[in-house]
Amino acid sequence: MSHSLFYLLSFITLFFALLVVFAKNPIHSALYMVMTFFAITCQYLILNAQFLAIVNFIVYMGAIMVLILFSIMFLNLNQATEPQKSSLLKFAGVISAGLLMLTLVGAIVKTGGGDVPFELIKPDIGLVKNLGKVLFNEFLLPFEIASVLLLSAMVGAVLLAKKDIN
Numbered sequence: 001m002s003h004s005l006f007y008l009l010s011f012i013t014l015f016f017a018l019l020v021v022f023a024k025n026p027i028h029s030a031l032y033m034v035m036t037f038f039a040i041t042c043q044y045l046i047l048n049a050q051f052l053a054i055v056n057f058i059v060y061m062g063a064i065m066v067l068i069l070f071s072i073m074f075l076n077l078n079q080a081t082e083p084q085k086s087s088l089l090k091f092a093g094v095i096s097a098g099l100l101m102l103t104l105v106g107a108i109v110k111t112g113g114g115d116v117p118f119e120l121i122k123p124d125i126g127l128v129k130n131l132g133k134v135l136f137n138e139f140l141l142p143f144e145i146a147s148v149l150l151l152s153a154m155v156g157a158v159l160l161a162k163k164d165i166n
Helices: 002-022 026-046 050-075 087-111 128-137 140-161
Strands: none
Touching (some): 002 026, 050 128
């Protein structure tokens, strides 16, 4: 069951990644990128890496995509301002993509194409509970020092950005 689900999510990831590249509208491209990140998050969950899934969901799908959408809106992209690409540049892109495809096919052939079933050696290795235990037992002092430094940096940034009321 998990193999077929992994392959389905891999297909969905590749499909939306291709739509990101080939979409004409930059807003649609950004939305396809959100779907790509969501499929990657689901793959992290299948591989028992909950922390990576949560970080991918919050950081990439949340913060980075909002930043990209704001950038697209501020750039005011349209066809009139887009420079035309030369045919030599397009040819170089096709050659590069072909070499990348050849490398990927060679890697799949070299590994046997996935005949070996995938098993986790330590199934509890990606759990957030284990990360918390290590973080708050072995690295408690550096964690607290980092939190105090971040708090002082935040207070300093607020003080620097504050306007004088005179």
